[in-house]
Amino acid sequence: MELGTLRKIVLRFLFLPIAISMAPAASAQTFITVASTTSTEQSGLFRHILPRFKRKTGIEVRVVALGTGQALDMGRRGDADVVFVHAKSAEEKFVAEGHGVKRLPVMYNDFVLIGPKADPAKIAGSKDTLEALRRIRAAAAPFVSRGDRSGTHSAELALWKQAGIDPATNKGPWYRDTGQGMGPALNSASSMNAYILSDRGTWISFKNRGNLTILVAGDRRLFNQYGVILVNPAKHKHVKKEPGQAFIDWLVSPEGQKAIAEYSIGGERLFFPNAGQEGA
Amino acid sequence: MNDLTLAFGEAFALISGLDARLIEIVVLSLQVSVMAVAIAAIVGLPLGALFAVAHFRGRQAVIVLLNALMGLPPVVVGLSVYLLLSRAGPLGPLGILFTPTAMIIAQVILITPIIAALSRQSIEDAWHEYEEQLRSLGANRLRASVTLLWDTRFSLVTILLAGFGRAAAEVGAVMIVGGNIDGVTRVMTTAIALETSKGDLPLALGLGIILVGLVLTLNAAANLIKEAALRRYG
Amino acid sequence: MLPLVLNAVCYAVNGRAIIERVSVEIGAGPRTIILGPNGAGKSVLMRMCHGLLQPSAGKITWHGGNGNRRGRQSMVFQRPVMLRRSALANVVYGLKLAGFAARECNLRARDVLEAVGLERQADRPARTLSGGEQQRLALARAWALGPEVLFLDEPTANLDPGSTRDVESIIAAIHATGTKIIMSTHNLGQARRLGDEILFLSQGKLVERAPVDAFFKKPATVEAAAFLKEELPWN
Numbered sequence: 001m002e003l004g005t006l007r008k009i010v011l012r013f014l015f016l017p018i019a020i021s022m023a024p025a026a027s028a029q030t031f032i033t034v035a036s037t038t039s040t041e042q043s044g045l046f047r048h049i050l051p052r053f054k055r056k057t058g059i060e061v062r063v064v065a066l067g068t069g070q071a072l073d074m075g076r077r078g079d080a081d082v083v084f085v086h087a088k089s090a091e092e093k094f095v096a097e098g099h100g101v102k103r104l105p106v107m108y109n110d111f112v113l114i115g116p117k118a119d120p121a122k123i124a125g126s127k128d129t130l131e132a133l134r135r136i137r138a139a140a141a142p143f144v145s146r147g148d149r150s151g152t153h154s155a156e157l158a159l160w161k162q163a164g165i166d167p168a169t170n171k172g173p174w175y176r177d178t179g180q181g182m183g184p185a186l187n188s189a190s191s192m193n194a195y196i197l198s199d200r201g202t203w204i205s206f207k208n209r210g211n212l213t214i215l216v217a218g219d220r221r222l223f224n225q226y227g228v229i230l231v232n233p234a235k236h237k238h239v240k241k242e243p244g245q246a247f248i249d250w251l252v253s254p255e256g257q258k259a260i261a262e263y264s265i266g267g268e269r270l271f272f273p274n275a276g277q278e279g280a
Numbered sequence: 281m282n283d284l285t286l287a288f289g290e291a292f293a294l295i296s297g298l299d300a301r302l303i304e305i306v307v308l309s310l311q312v313s314v315m316a317v318a319i320a321a322i323v324g325l326p327l328g329a330l331f332a333v334a335h336f337r338g339r340q341a342v343i344v345l346l347n348a349l350m351g352l353p354p355v356v357v358g359l360s361v362y363l364l365l366s367r368a369g370p371l372g373p374l375g376i377l378f379t380p381t382a383m384i385i386a387q388v389i390l391i392t393p394i395i396a397a398l399s400r401q402s403i404e405d406a407w408h409e410y411e412e413q414l415r416s417l418g419a420n421r422l423r424a425s426v427t428l429l430w431d432t433r434f435s436l437v438t439i440l441l442a443g444f445g446r447a448a449a450e451v452g453a454v455m456i457v458g459g460n461i462d463g464v465t466r467v468m469t470t471a472i473a474l475e476t477s478k479g480d481l482p483l484a485l486g487l488g489i490i491l492v493g494l495v496l497t498l499n500a501a502a503n504l505i506k507e508a509a510l511r512r513y514g
Numbered sequence: 515m516l517p518l519v520l521n522a523v524c525y526a527v528n529g530r531a532i533i534e535r536v537s538v539e540i541g542a543g544p545r546t547i548i549l550g551p552n553g554a555g556k557s558v559l560m561r562m563c564h565g566l567l568q569p570s571a572g573k574i575t576w577h578g579g580n581g582n583r584r585g586r587q588s589m590v591f592q593r594p595v596m597l598r599r600s601a602l603a604n605v606v607y608g609l610k611l612a613g614f615a616a617r618e619c620n621l622r623a624r625d626v627l628e629a630v631g632l633e634r635q636a637d638r639p640a641r642t643l644s645g646g647e648q649q650r651l652a653l654a655r656a657w658a659l660g661p662e663v664l665f666l667d668e669p670t671a672n673l674d675p676g677s678t679r680d681v682e683s684i685i686a687a688i689h690a691t692g693t694k695i696i697m698s699t700h701n702l703g704q705a706r707r708l709g710d711e712i713l714f715l716s717q718g719k720l721v722e723r724a725p726v727d728a729f730f731k732k733p734a735t736v737e738a739a740a741f742l743k744e745e746l747p748w749n
Contacts, residue, residue: 410597419611
């Protein structure tokens with residue numbers, strides 16, 4: 001190959017990425033970084049509501065989806081402007097530590113207890129989650145846990161505790177601690193024909209169901225509350241305070257709440273807006 | 281087998297439909313990895329040439345280290361770069377975490393050892409053939425390494441392709457430093473990871489087929505060029 | 515640069531002596547042939563004189579010190595090594611290294627290619643040329659530098675008779691332009707055709723030195739006589 005041709009090809013290919021890489025700095029586009037959870041992103045909610053926010057304010061929202069624990073850690077490091085997760089006690093701790101300004105409730109979705117249609121623990125149709133968990137333990141039926149410090153994982157552990165069972169000491173081959181996100185954990189449960197606690201949103205979008213189906217739902221204990229927090233600009237000077245606050249204000253405003261309520265998959269509503277609700 | 285058939289169907293549908301999001305993802309993947317290879321080549325090729333012809337104390341140790349670095353786990357690189365670029369880290373004020381730039385940096389770290397180690401081997405083999413003649417003509421080691429870099433250019437193309445393949449295929453580093461942000465830092469591998477975790481296996485597999493197809497095509501094209509040039513230049 | 519003086523030069527590898535205490539003074543003028551059986555150490559001796567190898571003991575001095583020997587003495591090897599570029603570019607490469615100006619490089623290169631009969635192959639990739647053509651190209655590359663001394667290490671050992679003849683006539687032409695020729699070979703006929711004086715090497719020692727006619731008619735040493743009778747034991 002001649003040197004001249006080589007040079008031309010190389011230059012053409014190099015300029016493009018350089019331009020793209022520089023774009024975020026060069027463009028006047030405002031953007032904020034929001035740390036949220038994988039289950040929220042995978043539900044598709046953001047693709048539905050963020051364009052509306054952008055149309056109204058011109059602010060681009062970049063969502064980094066991790067487990068709840070990681071998302072809050074991201075806020076602690078100052079790598080996010082806003083944190084939007086579903087683990088109330090962890091969120092309150094976050095604010096108490098001084099990393100967040102204020103926690104505002106936004107919406108809730110619910111968890112569902114999923115299991116094989118054969119249902120060896122006989123929990124189908126029950127409205128008592130704790131009793132269902134006890135029956136699963138008694139039957140030593142396989143149960144998949146996310147084990148990844150996520151909001152779902154915390155909710156699962158809290159429920160076991162309320163049921164009077166400690167999975168750590170009771171760990172047997174029936175309790176499978178996989179350390180995975182919601183989707184992969186459902187995949188595992190599907191292939192093992194195991195019980196699993198999942199958020200409804202991920203379950204509705206999940207396509208690899210195998211023999212699994214919803215067995216227990218509607219119990220108030222299964223409601224999953226979301227909260228949004230602005231990362232404290234006093235602690236992290238570079239946090240985009242105004243656009244971040246604008247996003248939070250929009251989420252809890254009638255317009256934002258309406259957008260959340262309108263999101264559905266297959267006609268089913270996933271999230272129930274409850275900003276301003278006492279004690280949420 | 282059913283999933284596999286569905287996957288091919290999905291792949292075909294995506295490609296023929298020229299899905300805008302897919303194109304965006306593919307273009308970004310190429311830009312990140314090509315840029316990473318370019319930078320890694322600028323750093324790695326001269327390093328490889330230098331280590332091939334120079335003699336210094338500890339040369340063997342350096343070569344062993346370089347070869348070992350080829351096996352750097354992407355997720356470790358990703359984590360290290362994340363800690364560097366995080367706001368809480370030393371380079372935080374640059375604000376380049378979760379951008380394509382961060383992804384390029386991580387991939388450069390991953391593939392520079394590959395390019396340096398493999399080119400070192402290739403050029404050292406050539407040096408055995410050329411050394412006497414080049415020294416006889418009065419070339420010092422620096423001049424010789426430049427000459428060898430150009431003379432072994434066809435083998436070096438293969439090495440660059442190996443580097444590109446590694447970059448385009450990895451997910452661990454770009455996931456952590458890029459954040460897989462929709463429309464900003466989502467590349468083919470992270471998109472596949474996302475679809476897999478959503479349980480949408482046919483779509484994930486479909487994307488995978490496209491990725492493999494892309495890398496195959498690039499390799500085939502480069503190979504054709506190389507073969508033709510080799511035939512011409514001997 | 516001449517005379518080239520070797521003083522008790524030795525070369526040993528891993529305790530094994532390849533060249534043992536060779537002392538000789540090579541002056542300008544006659545074509546010097548280093549003759550000897552395989553394994554006598556001819557190649558090693560040539561490389562030491564050219565500067566590619568350092569003697570383990572003894573001294574090699576050119577007249578007027580070592581100085582910048584670049585381009586003032588060249589070497590042609592048994593196997594030509596060409597770069598992946600055109601024949602012309604290969605010759606230009608050597609000229610550039612020697613410090614010739616760009617335009618002069620091109621002119622000199624074309625001239626010398628014509629002198630060796632390769633002017634029509636100037637733009638062909640050098641590595642696609644035949645063995646004989648590549649060796650002629652190597653000669654051209656060395657000649658273009660205008661060296662005072664040209665070393666040749668068994669330049670026709672791998673060539674067919676036709677190419678050998680071509681190479682020998684080029685060597686004669688180079689000598690005619692005033693370059694000192696120092697060539698090694700184990701081919702008696704070639705030594706006789708091309709040489710003016712013989713340095714006979716046997717098992718690393720310089721055993722005999724004589725004008726070519728005298729050497730072939732009446733060798734002074736036993737080893738030389740045995741070699742000429744081709745009875746020298748291989749070891």
